[in-house]
Amino acid sequence: MVLEISNLRQRYGSREVLYIPSWQISTGIYWIQGENGAGKSTLFRTLAGMLPFTGTILLEQTFNLATNPVAYRLRLSLGEAEPLYPAFLTPADLLAFVAEARQSPAGQVEELTGVLGINYLQHPFGSCSSGMVKKVSLALSFLGRPSVIILDEPLITIDQEARAALFTLIRAYHEQGTTFLLSSHQSFRDEGLALTGSYSLANKNLVPVCL
Numbered sequence: 001m002v003l004e005i006s007n008l009r010q011r012y013g014s015r016e017v018l019y020i021p022s023w024q025i026s027t028g029i030y031w032i033q034g035e036n037g038a039g040k041s042t043l044f045r046t047l048a049g050m051l052p053f054t055g056t057i058l059l060e061q062t063f064n065l066a067t068n069p070v071a072y073r074l075r076l077s078l079g080e081a082e083p084l085y086p087a088f089l090t091p092a093d094l095l096a097f098v099a100e101a102r103q104s105p106a107g108q109v110e111e112l113t114g115v116l117g118i119n120y121l122q123h124p125f126g127s128c129s130s131g132m133v134k135k136v137s138l139a140l141s142f143l144g145r146p147s148v149i150i151l152d153e154p155l156i157t158i159d160q161e162a163r164a165a166l167f168t169l170i171r172a173y174h175e176q177g178t179t180f181l182l183s184s185h186q187s188f189r190d191e192g193l194a195l196t197g198s199y200s201l202a203n204k205n206l207v208p209v210c211l
């Protein structure tokens with residue numbers, strides 16, 4: 001198993017948003033579905049270690065998010081649905097910083113920015129288009145050698161060319177053993193991506209969906 005959840009509870013104030021008693025996946029590409037407000041982004045942020053939670057989240061049967069957060073976070077990354085970065089920062093600065101933090105192999109930043117068509121690396125985020133910001137956030141999520149990459153609504157705001165490049169990257173990284181959790185209100189199957197499985201977030205829990 002690459003990712004295992006047990007007795008995960010997540011709440012905002014007194015309102016419980018997630019209760020996942022038991023869920024586990026092996027290596028693959030998974031589509032996480034759910035209606036607006038079902039809790040997908042909350043689940044992803046929890047898995048990425050951005051929100052406090054109760055329960056157990058275990059990566060590669062070894063790295064426990066609660067007790068070994070640094071090693072865990074080095075191996076799991078999240079591309080947020082609507083990324084926001086400080087307006088004064090440039091994509092070049094952020095990519096270099098994250099590449100170093102995630103122990104990115106030499107040449108990976110250049111490869112990702114080339115494939116995704118990220119130009120204007122020296123222009124501050126304040127002057128970047130929303131599609132360019134999204135493409136940088138996608139590149140950031142591939143940096144290092146993550147065993148799990150979560151992409152929350154990866155298709156929003158990017159053009160057809162970037163979408164095709166993203167699917168090429170997902171296939172290439174998956175062939176090297178990376179697992180993907182992807183959310184979208186559009187079907188990934190229509191995009192020609194071979195999915196391992198799909199789950200729907202409903203009534204606070206993840207339930208399997210037939211593809």
Ligand SMILES: Nc1ncnc2c1ncn2[C@@H]1O[C@H](COP(=O)(O)OP(=O)(O)OP(=O)(O)O)[C@@H](O)[C@H]1O
Pocket residue numbers: 012017034035036037038039040041042043
């Ligand atoms: N910071 C927050 N404080 C309080 N409630 C929140 C917060 N963030 C999200 N919620 C609530 O938690 C629930 C789940 O939200 P979440 O954004 O995780 O859903 P989602 O499935 O990603 O939705 P969408 O498909 O619309 O993006 C919603 O009812 C939302 O209003």
